[in-house]
Amino acid sequence: MALAAARARALRALSPPHPLGQVLVAARRRCSEAGAPGALPPGGYRAWQEQAARDPAGFWADLARGWLRWDSPFHTACQPGRPAGTARWFLGGRLNVSVNCLDQHVEKSPNRVALIWERDEPGTAVHVTYRELLDLTCRLANTLKKYGIQKGDKVAIYMPVSPLSVASMLACARIGAVHSVVFAGFSAESLAGRIVDSGCKAVITYNQGVRGGRIIELKRTVDEAVKNCPSIKHVFVAQRTDNKVQMGDCDIPLEEEMTKAASVCTPESMDSEDMLFMLYTSGSTGKPKGIVHTQAGYLLYAALTHKYVFDYQQGDVFGCVADIGWITGHSYVVYGPLCNGATSVLFESTPLYPDPGRYWEVVQRLKINQFYAAPTAIRLLLNYGEEWVKKYDRSSLKTLGSVGEPINKEAWQWFYQVVGEGRCTLVDTWWQTETGGICIAPRPSEEKAEIVPAMAMRPFFGIVPVLMDENGKVIEGNDVSGALCIAQPWPGMARTIYGDHQRFVDVYFRAYPGYYFTGDGAYRTKQGYYQITGRTDDVINISGHRLGTAEIEDAMADHPEVPETAVIGYPHKIKGEGAFAFVVLKEQVAHVDRVKEELKTIVASKIAKYAVPDHILVVKRLPKTRSGKIMRRLLRKVVTEQSNNMGDVTTLDDPSVVKEILDAYQKYKEKSSS
């Protein structure tokens, strides 16, 4: 009943109906180009949405046949799993993801540019064709094989974006190994934790990284990490700079080996449901979880959303400035664009290097057609004024995209009016590491005038959002808010948490049985559009980077003089959210400032620099309920200065703690502003 209503609502959100358009024609052309059948229903988006709601398995089966190149066809499109809400896709089918991303394009247009590596140093972009990327990938795959990496083995990739990083991911896919890309800003301890959890056999890294004119000692971090990782047999080291780094017994110079390796590597034929990669992300408990994505369903979903959310047309230059260390980099720098034969930009630098005009200079020079970035960068740049944007020609731009965190109206308007000159479609895209690809976003080829600022708006085909109330009941009607769930499985969804399937079930499918629970809240407008209101758990989002407050607390707990901490997110003008830490010190700690500095160092070295709290406030005790639970809600009220509206505090063990903390906060504020 609830599902039927949700489907009906998903259809209504599509109004007004859209004529059979360019899109469908392009899709058909795309399918026939790939040499696959793939009959798609007539009637444009609306028809697709209708079919997806009526017959999800048939809908996805048609698309999968048309969009992907298979070694052998699947016999079952969708097999519902247990618990309800999970599913496995395209069973019996076999394919290789690297063949879909490379070989099929090399056959037709070997000299088409696959990657443009916009290196940190402005004006030194490197173009890599599909033929060259296939060559790199095969050599790298053969090198991995030579050193004993086989199908099913796990390989950590600790590299910023570059053609070799992309080739590393695709080389794993080619031989059936599973990659685990770790954001190259994570500390040695974070890297080690991820390697140990997944049992990686090898790491691929660079000697050094270069970002914003600064050198990053990647190999040194890897050395420190692998000391505690007995599963690692080899470290492959590529050269990003000319500087020499110390090479140990298990270190292998990557390019040297690749030159010796054969440039042809037979792709491994993989089952649709074999693991393609895992990517660690934060949840509300301390330990990051290895989200697992599989081959066919993930690739199909990444490719389709890349095509339709951004209105990508063949020949376009697609500029997603995310790092491959995050899901956005996986789906919209690597897999989606390459599966569609696009030219994908790899942006190595920062929005401010060498000056705040960098993005727009790159747009002009590379003639970027779709530009996809995080709101945090937009908020940062708008402070520098319009001149930096207007200096450069942005007439190539067609679609702008925003991802990773809520975009505020001011940033949306600036992106739309100043960057896009009110001419480009701006899509606010909501999704998660777990969803594999974009789930809620406006679609550019639908009427532009309809797009509501700062709103993700509409579900993608086959995505059925529902809102739940506190009692786990589906909320019907419009102009309502609730916990955002998805009622029907889709091919791109994560399959498990590596090594802990029970946790997967508990986190995503237990709160609302039969539904995938996103952890976000949403508001459904009067028109039936969706607006994401933010996390409902203890996950915060710092500059678009997802982080559990418990991770920061766990890190700080290592300090011998700090018995208790509570970390909350607070609104930050540029970063979206920042971390605010309340800490209790042991009695008689004399050097409070020293302890605070030590806490910051601990967080940077145990997690990453971006996780370091902006504020650390020492309090005598934390607000706790009689059963000993910290009431973070109260701390949030203090920091957001809503102390006149503390809500129900009767369950507090000792209500006088509220005044105590308020006083401490007030003093802290006065001190920081003086």
Ligand code: WTA
């Ligand atoms: C948040 C990033 C508002 C959300 C792709 C989600 C957003 C988490 C948006 C996932 C958006 C992502 N508007 N919030 N357009 N996009 N989020 O796994 O809280 O790094 O649950 O994936 O980011 O972060 P993740």
